Amino acid sequence: MAKIIVDAFGGDNSPLEVIKGCEMAIRKLGTEIILTGSADKIKKCASENNISLEGMKIVHTDDVFDIHDEPKEIIKSGKNTSMAIGMKLLSDNKGDAFVSAGSTGALVMGATFIVKRIKGIKRVAPAPILPADRGSFILLDAGANTECRPEMLVQFAIMGSAYMERVMGIKKPKVALLNIGTEETKGRELETETYKLLQKSGLNFAGNIEARDIPKGECQVVVTDGFTGNIVLKLYEGMGSFFSKKMKWLYSGIGTVGALFSINKIKAFKKQMDYRETGGSALMGVKKPVIKAHGSSDAKAFFNAIRQAQKFADGKVVESIENYVKILSEREQTE
């Protein structure tokens, strides 16, 4: 069974919702959990809320990474935050994956310098799985690298494909390059150059995708630079909230009879759009699986993030990426 390291002090609802989520994972999935953070506080919180800590091992530290700290603080020596310790444990093979709802910037920094990048991979990219009309898709880079070179975007495509194939079970996922038009001449130099590289990458490259087609879900891997990706991710969230609000307002008038007719559909739709269902963002490009859970995660979201981390580890995504990078670099040398 997978052993998952969890930062007990990341996110707005820590440690209570973290511990609850871990308890669910132990009960439902048989996961082994290593919690990082203040042992006293964890035990106190668990006992006050009648949560069993059975199956959880605590690695104690009093220090917590503050969400307002500069990301680079995470790698300063002597800072034994619950996040840094979690990543050190992961790096030392004490667990199979790490989950934290702390600062994305710090996680990317820590993943890069503590857990370290996969050989040949240039950048670590946070990659959320977003809901679409048909299925879901992985978006990367969702915010870490605001300036990218074409070869980085190709690596994002490789990593996203490996994830969708091995974790989500999609064979030969369709890869699309986010652009302002479908023609290969569209966009900035970044897009036109990336387009050429993706064409000969051996991936299932479907060409450019315009932003209006993203929600259709016809492509399962959408690649772009971290600035644009962050805009897409947040607009996706913002539009979701906007429409949820509007839908509530619309439904406030339909009366009980109408609501009865549609309650199951509404539930299904809400579930489809709920970020808590997908878990969190995978940090792609790191030697071992790291999952960034949403900052406002509740127990269910932590449970799903842990499940995702377990699938990430079991799916041998990292090995698959290593393999692909090796093949690609060998091919480049013979060209």
Place this chain on the structure above:
Amino acid sequence: MAKIIVDAFGGDNSPLEVIKGCEMAIRKLGTEIILTGSADKIKKCASENNISLEGMKIVHTDDVFDIHDEPKEIIKSGKNTSMAIGMKLLSDNKGDAFVSAGSTGALVMGATFIVKRIKGIKRVAPAPILPADRGSFILLDAGANTECRPEMLVQFAIMGSAYMERVMGIKKPKVALLNIGTEETKGRELETETYKLLQKSGLNFAGNIEARDIPKGECQVVVTDGFTGNIVLKLYEGMGSFFSKKMKWLYSGIGTVGALFSINKIKAFKKQMDYRETGGSALMGVKKPVIKAHGSSDAKAFFNAIRQAQKFADGKVVESIENYVKILSEREQTE
């Protein structure tokens, strides 16, 4: 009364829906219309569909700008397309504004080289008005200039503010810089430099806006480069379609009783989200008002685009921008 030049052969539904929209504008607003395009085809279409051409003057040309042509074709001599002729008429002061549903790229090119830019303005930017939870906002650049310098974004802010103030009647519109975080150190060099310039611009600068807050509508002018702006515009449209589809599906189950309760709300919401209501994108930075109507515009959308063009001309937006640019350049010289 304003005299509006309209390209009869732009968009998917030309010339029928164009002529219908013009007829509505003449009847409801008392607009004078100059149509550009094949006189025979316009007259035949009007007579077949019982549309009166009273109040419309036709400036004949057989040539039409093909949507697949390269934008620069618009300024090649000898190409007297309905779009090029419309812009020449505008430049020659034969009308107060120009409306076309043709290619955005060609319109931007034609506006820049035929109608010409306002003195001191570096780039022409298409600027759609998008619906938000509270009111609406103008987004620029929505796709023309994929690479921008900070001073261009400041000019976009000036132009957007002038439009929202003089056409939409919003006093001191709030200007926001689209970014991946609210702190002024966030983003690329483009954003950090633009932030500093906007702070001392004299505009009502509200700081950075994250994409998730755009749909709330708390800022009325959102500025960004043309690549990012195009992604935002199209994702906005795409998410809108996605949710409309979902809403139909949800409502298909509520039954007649429920639907009766909410029909007015649904109508109000649909109207709020309907691009046909706002008209089109204003081409900001041009010496005279040019409106790019949506490619799939119907009569109602053309009517609204003509009304928008009229307000654009009546509001003296161009004069307001000229004035602001002058003040700003004088201030720079004394600094």
